[in-house]
Amino acid sequence: MLKHKKAAAQLLGGVLAAFFGAGQVAAAPDAALVAKGEKLYNQNCSVCHQPDAIGKPGFAPSLANPEFLSIASDKFLMSTIRDGRVGTGMPPFSHLGRQSIKAIVAYLRSHEKLPNRAAEVDAQPDAHGDPRLGKQWYDNICSTCHGMAGDGYAAGGTGTAIGKPGFLHKVSDGFIRTTIKEGRSNTRMRGFQGADGLANLSDQEIDDIIVYLRSLSK
Numbered sequence: 001m002l003k004h005k006k007a008a009a010q011l012l013g014g015v016l017a018a019f020f021g022a023g024q025v026a027a028a029p030d031a032a033l034v035a036k037g038e039k040l041y042n043q044n045c046s047v048c049h050q051p052d053a054i055g056k057p058g059f060a061p062s063l064a065n066p067e068f069l070s071i072a073s074d075k076f077l078m079s080t081i082r083d084g085r086v087g088t089g090m091p092p093f094s095h096l097g098r099q100s101i102k103a104i105v106a107y108l109r110s111h112e113k114l115p116n117r118a119a120e121v122d123a124q125p126d127a128h129g130d131p132r133l134g135k136q137w138y139d140n141i142c143s144t145c146h147g148m149a150g151d152g153y154a155a156g157g158t159g160t161a162i163g164k165p166g167f168l169h170k171v172s173d174g175f176i177r178t179t180i181k182e183g184r185s186n187t188r189m190r191g192f193q194g195a196d197g198l199a200n201l202s203d204q205e206i207d208d209i210i211v212y213l214r215s216l217s218k
């Protein structure tokens with residue numbers, strides 16, 4: 001699959017180069033950057049996030065997950081990789097430098113299967129609601145996997161540390177909202193809206209949970 005994509009990107013790059021002249025291919029997918037990123041990924045990340053970034057429940061989340069990539073902005077990915085998440089298993093990689101982190105992001109993006117809608121998701125309005133009601137939902141439904149205070153794996157579950165600043169300070173309310181609504185396919189994070197969800201939460205209930213989560217990192 002990846003090989004095909006790469007070959008296609010190279011072919012496209014070649015065709016564009018022939019058509020426009022080498023100077024104009026900058027907009028074509030940069031196969032060299034992706035290859036560099038793949039190498040860096042294998043050296044620095046695959047020990048936790050696994051080969052092909054598929055993740056490992058309770059150890060490191062999937063970075064190839066389609067829903068995740070579709071709502072993650074480059075800014076979120078770059079800064080999370082640079083700073084890591086303090087108090088979790090995700091170390092900072094600022095020593096790699098910006099160009100290398102950019103290459104890793106290009107490699108992660110080469111797994112992208114859904115159209116990217118990070119800009120639209122990040123532009124959603126902030127959540128408004130009642131943190132006390134949000135806490136009730138959180139304690140009843142989310143804490144099993146994410147830990148009572150959003151501590152993540154440290155609490156023994158399979159969910160990440162969504163109550164910690166390393167996550168909360170880097171995401172928009174739209175990112176959190178969309179993840180709760182739609183979940184992440186083929187992970188234990190199922191969506192919480194519609195009949196297939198673990199629970200069918202209303203938009204207001206989801207916003208109550210977001211307001212509660214935000215209160216944890218203050």
Ligand code: HEC
Binds near residue numbers: 077081152
């Ligand atoms: C020692 C293990 C380890 C290594 C090495 C590691 N990570 Fe992580 N990473 C984690 C853990 C654990 C988390 C989840 C932290 C939490 O609970 O919030 C994470 C989270 C992330 C996230 C956020 C994902 C999400 O679902 O929001 C990104 C992006 C990420 N890592 C990228 C990378 C990249 C790129 C590398 C290599 C440069 C890397 N990580 C190396 C353990 C690791």
Ligand code: HEC
Binds near residue numbers: 189209
């Ligand atoms: C059955 C376990 C489970 C339950 C219950 C659960 N989650 Fe998750 N959640 C996960 C897992 C697992 C992930 C990360 C997916 C991965 O590992 O690739 C996740 C990811 C997330 C993320 C993205 C975090 C990040 O690091 O990018 C948010 C936000 C989130 N969950 C919110 C919630 C909320 C709010 C609830 C309760 C309404 C909830 N989850 C209930 C397992 C769960």
